[in-house]
Amino acid sequence: MNHDNSETKQWRQQLKEALKSKAYCLNAVEFKKRSRSKSQPLWLECEDDQDYVVKTYDLAGRQVVNDQLVARLGELLDAPVGKPALIHIPQELIEEQSQYFEGIEVKIAHGSLFIPNCQDSWELIATSEPENRLRIVLLATLYGWLVASDHQFLFTNTPPRLIHSVDHGHFFPNPPNWQIKDLQDSINVDLDPYFQDCNFNPDELQQALQKLSNISELDLIRTVAIIPQEWGFSMEDRLAMLKFLTIRKNRLLEVLDRKILGF
Numbered sequence: 001m002n003h004d005n006s007e008t009k010q011w012r013q014q015l016k017e018a019l020k021s022k023a024y025c026l027n028a029v030e031f032k033k034r035s036r037s038k039s040q041p042l043w044l045e046c047e048d049d050q051d052y053v054v055k056t057y058d059l060a061g062r063q064v065v066n067d068q069l070v071a072r073l074g075e076l077l078d079a080p081v082g083k084p085a086l087i088h089i090p091q092e093l094i095e096e097q098s099q100y101f102e103g104i105e106v107k108i109a110h111g112s113l114f115i116p117n118c119q120d121s122w123e124l125i126a127t128s129e130p131e132n133r134l135r136i137v138l139l140a141t142l143y144g145w146l147v148a149s150d151h152q153f154l155f156t157n158t159p160p161r162l163i164h165s166v167d168h169g170h171f172f173p174n175p176p177n178w179q180i181k182d183l184q185d186s187i188n189v190d191l192d193p194y195f196q197d198c199n200f201n202p203d204e205l206q207q208a209l210q211k212l213s214n215i216s217e218l219d220l221i222r223t224v225a226i227i228p229q230e231w232g233f234s235m236e237d238r239l240a241m242l243k244f245l246t247i248r249k250n251r252l253l254e255v256l257d258r259k260i261l262g263f
Contacts, residue, residue, distance in 0.1 A: 008239060011221065015238050018225035025088040025108060028054070031097045039063055039169060042100070043114065046087060052111035054087050055169070056104050057231045063169030063176045064110040065233050069241070070146055070168035071112060072223045076215045079138040082112035082166045086228065108228045115164055118154035126161035127198055134207055135163050137200045141208045143192035145245075145252050146171050151194050172244075180236060183244040189251040191259075202260045209256040212249060220245050 004012060032043035032051060039060035041053050055064050067084070074081030087109045094101040126132055142165070143151070150170035155161045169175070174182040191200075200208075224242050227233045 008243075011239055011242055012235065014218075014221050015225050015235065015242070018222055019229070021225075023086055023226045023228070025086040026052070026111065028052075028087055028089045028093055031093065031100055034100050042109075044087065044089070044111070046085075046111070051114040052085060052087055053082075053114055053166075054089075054109045054111045056089075056109040057106040057228075058104045060110075060169065061177065062232070065227055065231050066171050066176055067110045067112070067168045068227060069223065070142070070171045072226065073146065073215075073245070074142050074165065074168075076219050076223070077138055077142055078211050079142045080135040080162065080164050081142070081168070082115060082164060085111040085113065086226075087111035106230045108230055112166060115154055115166070117157050118164065119157055121153045121155055122151060124153070124163075124195070124198070126155055126163065129160045129162070131160040132163050133200075133204055136195060136198055137204045137208045138211065139163070139165050140191040140195035140198070140200070141212055141252065141256070143171075143194065144190050144255075145212070145248050147173050147175075147186060148192055148194070149175050180240040183240045186244065186248070189248050190255055191252075200259075202262075205256055205260045209253060209260065212256070213253055215249065217246065220249075 026046040026048060028044040028046050030045040032045060035041050039055050041055050043051060044054050045051050055067060057064050071081045071084035075084070089101070089104065089107045089109060091107070094104065124136070127136060148171050150167070152165070152167045154164040154166055172178045172183065173186040220242055224238045
C-alpha cells in the first residue's frame with residue numbers, strides 16, 4: 001500500500017520523469033591500469049582524451065552510488081571535488097583486455113577525472129593558503145551535509161597547494177552499504193568537525209551558506225535521478241535520499257546562520 005504524503009508523491013512523479021532522460025556517458029577507449037585495492041578502481045582513457053579513475057558496480061557495489069552522488073552534489077556546491085562522469089565500458093574493450101576486466105558485467109561505471117601532480121593526504125595541509133580557505137569551508141559544509149566517514153584529499157605539489165576531495169565511497173550514514181532507515185535516523189547536522197581547527201570567519205561561512213542555499217529542489221531531484229538503475233538504486237532509495245538531502249540541507253543552513261551570528 002502506498003502511504004506517500006503529498007510532497008513524496010510529487011517527488012516520485014518528478015523522479016519518474018527525470019529517469020526517462022538517459023544520462024550522458026563517456027565511452028572508455030583505452031585501459032591504463034587496475035588497482036588491487038578493495039574497490040579495484042580502473043584507470044581508463046575516455047573519448048574526450050582524458051584519463052578517469054573508474055569504479056564499477058560489480059567490484060565496488062554501493063560505493064559507486066555514493067561516489068557519484070557526493071561528487072555531483074559537491075559540484076552543485078562549488079566544492080573542490082573530483083569532476084564526476086558516467087563511464088561506459090564497451091564490450092570490445094573488455095574483450096581486448098579481458099584479463100583486466102575480470103568480474104565486470106555492468107558496463108556503466110562511476111568515473112572521476114584524474115587530477116595530476118598531486119600528493120595524497122589524510123591530513124589537512126596547506127590550510128593557510130588563501131586560495132584554499134573557501135575550498136575548505138565548502139568541503140566542511142559538504143562533508144557535514146552528507147556525513148563523511150572517510151576523509152581523503154589531494155594537494156597539488158606546486159604552489160598554490162590547492163586541496164581536492166576524492167574517493168567518496170564511504171559517505172552517508174552507515175557507509176558504504178547504507179539502508180533507508182540509516183538515512184531516516186540521521187538527525188544531527190553540523191559542519192564536519194574534522195575541519196574544526198580551520199576557524200572559519202563569518203565571511204567564509206556566509207559564502208558557504210549562500211552556495212548551499214542556491215542548490216534547488218530540482219537540482220537535488222536531477223542528481224538523485226542520474227544514478228543508473230543498473231546500480232541497484234531503487235525508487236524508494238531515491239526518495240529516501242532526496243528527503244535526507246532536503247532535510248539536512250535546510251538544517252545545515254540554520255546551523256551556518258547561527259555560526260555567522262556568533263551563536
